[in-house]
Amino acid sequence: MPELPEVETVVRGLRAGVTGRRISRVAHVSQHLLQRDPGLRSIAGDRFQHFDRRGKFIIGRMESGRNLLIHLRMSGRLLLRPKRERRDKHDHLVLTLDGGDRKLVFRDVRKFGLVEFCNGDADSRLSSLGPEATGITTGQLRQLLQGSRRPIKAFLLDQTKVAGLGNIYVDESLYRAGVNPAELTTNLSPEQVRKLARAIRDILKKAIKLMGTTFDSYRATDGEPGRFASYLKVYHKEGNRCSICSETITKTRLAGRGTHFCPNCQKLVDNQKHEVGK
DNA sequence: ATTCTCACCTGTTAGC
DNA sequence: TGCTAACAGGTGAGAA
Numbered sequence: 001m002p003e004l005p006e007v008e009t010v011v012r013g014l015r016a017g018v019t020g021r022r023i024s025r026v027a028h029v030s031q032h033l034l035q036r037d038p039g040l041r042s043i044a045g046d047r048f049q050h051f052d053r054r055g056k057f058i059i060g061r062m063e064s065g066r067n068l069l070i071h072l073r074m075s076g077r078l079l080l081r082p083k084r085e086r087r088d089k090h091d092h093l094v095l096t097l098d099g100g101d102r103k104l105v106f107r108d109v110r111k112f113g114l115v116e117f118c119n120g121d122a123d124s125r126l127s128s129l130g131p132e133a134t135g136i137t138t139g140q141l142r143q144l145l146q147g148s149r150r151p152i153k154a155f156l157l158d159q160t161k162v163a164g165l166g167n168i169y170v171d172e173s174l175y176r177a178g179v180n181p182a183e184l185t186t187n188l189s190p191e192q193v194r195k196l197a198r199a200i201r202d203i204l205k206k207a208i209k210l211m212g213t214t215f216d217s218y219r220a221t222d223g224e225p226g227r228f229a230s231y232l233k234v235y236h237k238e239g240n241r242c243s244i245c246s247e248t249i250t251k252t253r254l255a256g257r258g259t260h261f262c263p264n265c266q267k268l269v270d271n272q273k274h275e276v277g278k
Numbered sequence: 279a280t281t282c283t284c285a286c287c288t289g290t291t292a293g294c
Numbered sequence: 295t296g297c298t299a300a301c302a303g304g305t306g307a308g309a310a
Contacts, residue, residue: 001302002304056304056305073304075289109287109289110288110289111286111288112286112287112303112305114305148281150280150281154282157304166304256282256284257303258302281309284306284308285305285308286306286307288302290301290302291300291301292300293300294296
């Protein structure tokens with residue numbers, strides 16, 4: 001579930017607690033991470049100089065010049081824990097840090113997450129990302145929509161179009177903009193594009209301020225849950241009343257995901273005007 | 279070329 | 295109660 005606001009919160013925690021720290025020891029590394037990067041253990045002795053975020057990726061800039069690429073995917077967490085704390089069975093990378101009494105732990109129940117060295121910003125996983133969702137403008141969004149014909153929800157989940165959105169914030173943004181998730185990108189009116197860009201920026205800004213949304217497993221580096229969940233209007237609100245029109249929030253399946261919306265506030269654009277009054 | 283579907287995992291929950 | 299099946303959702307490989 002970690003999307004842009006959650007990843008941003010984690011990165012801020014890393015900047016505050018890990019920047020400048022040297023890795024004294026790799027206390028544990030799981031086989032599945034070593035399989036992807038057999039050289040991962042060589043991080044011992046290196047030092048974290050800076051952390052960047054790009055979309056949902058975290059990039060650790062190392063003193064050696066190397067770049068550590070991290071993705072939390074669904075259940076990944078980066079936690080600062082006391083050095084003596086017993087290892088959880090889902091801890092897949094445990095880095096003991098010089099100075100202080102904490103260690104950096106990558107915990108990931110479902111093992112979809114990623115921790116490996118990459119070749120910097122030229123790595124295709126990073127270079128193929130679209131512009132950051134936090135700053136998406138109406139003009140950018142209009143441009144990106146050109147030549148695309150698919151449900152707007154599928155489009156917004158595509159990281160090569162806009163980077164950082166996931167299922168929660170896509171549903172929330174579409175609701176705020178009054179756009180049906182199944183609306184084809186080709187059908188969006190200029191006004192809808194404008195509202196959508198605005199909704200994305202506003203919702204992400206507030207979610208970052210509240211340190212993300214904790215629905216289930218997400219936690220910040222200090223173990224704290226995000227506080228945006230109480231502001232969700234449609235995500236996991238099926239059966240509830242729409243706060244605008246009192247219609248019942250509906251859940252369907254679109255683009256392979258649970259999709260939540262208000263059938264009244266988010267009507268499909270009537271694209272068959274010639275059939276009016278049929 | 280673009281879009282769609284499924285595999286990747288495991289814990290939780292719904293259903294019988 | 296105990297079992298199985300479905301579900302959760304980000305990404306990438308392969309199919310359409």
